[in-house]
Amino acid sequence: MLEPLVSLWDRIVHKTSKNTVKDDISNKIPNEFEEDEKISSEEERLRRFPKKVGIVFAEKEHLEKILNFDQRACAHLLLQTNSVQKIFEFQIITHEYSDVYFSVPPKDDENGRFFQWFDDEINKFEKSSDGVTYGIDYWIAITSVPLGYYRFVRSQKRDNGESDRVFWVMTTDVWEQKHTPPSLFEYITITAIMCSINFISNDFGGSLFFHKRLKTKGCIFDFTVMKEHRRIMVSNPYVCTVCKERISRLEKSIVLKTGSRLDLSSEIETLLSRKWMGNVATVDSPIYNLKRNYGYDVDRNSGFYKKPWEKFRDSVIERSAEWTIGGIIATALSVFGAYLILVFHLRAP
């Protein structure tokens, strides 16, 4: 006869009456952290979805601000993408107070030193025991330093690293205030989605790369030599017919290689629809909470750190309703007071 399985409940309830159950429950300290992830091969990593996209904001803010925007507000919008699709799991790799991982990033990319820094740091991290546990598939660095040739974003093949994967670096340096709206946060989020689609394209032999330099279609894979054109793809992100076909082929390739039922086209469509972002008027939508929690109204604010006059303007706008009501009451009281004085004077001897 088979021994019945002993549940945790059984072990706790019967431990006093059965000598066979070890007294190991009450003394057990619960784990604070999840178990280490065990991936035995690169093939297993490739099969796994969602892909973990590690986002690194390149500054140690408590030492020196290098970024020209609030990384917390940016992270808020970027991480909302995780709840609307199953291809990518974006995660911020926090290194603010870590001396072990990610040294202080360089403040320029002269002689490719920013790329070298990021390559070195993610290589070090991936080889560490923590890095193995995290199992990041793809890496994106976000900086405000110029990347050369006025590029918004650049990819780099890790020739010097052990991995032959690609990483992306994007900068807010060339997203000027005149390009807003859409806000900097929307620009970063849509760009991160574009980079991530390119990552899986690289992994599965796809062909989703930038279009030739001189054309703009409004597609997320436009190169946008003319900086103002970038607003088009951030405001209304779109996938052109060529890229649609490429996504469709990529989906077939992934299904064939991994056996996973992945509806890549529809997941990407959901991400790019921007419906998930909501708006400032829709309570609890990501854009609404961006304003409520961090004070950025994407219809009004660029997303860069606010200048003093912008803070003042926003304060006036936010309080104008109170001021208006207060003003009406104050005016009414003044008129009433004047009336009383007038009456008093008229009746005074």
Ligand SMILES: [Zn+2]
């Ligand atoms: Zn395209």
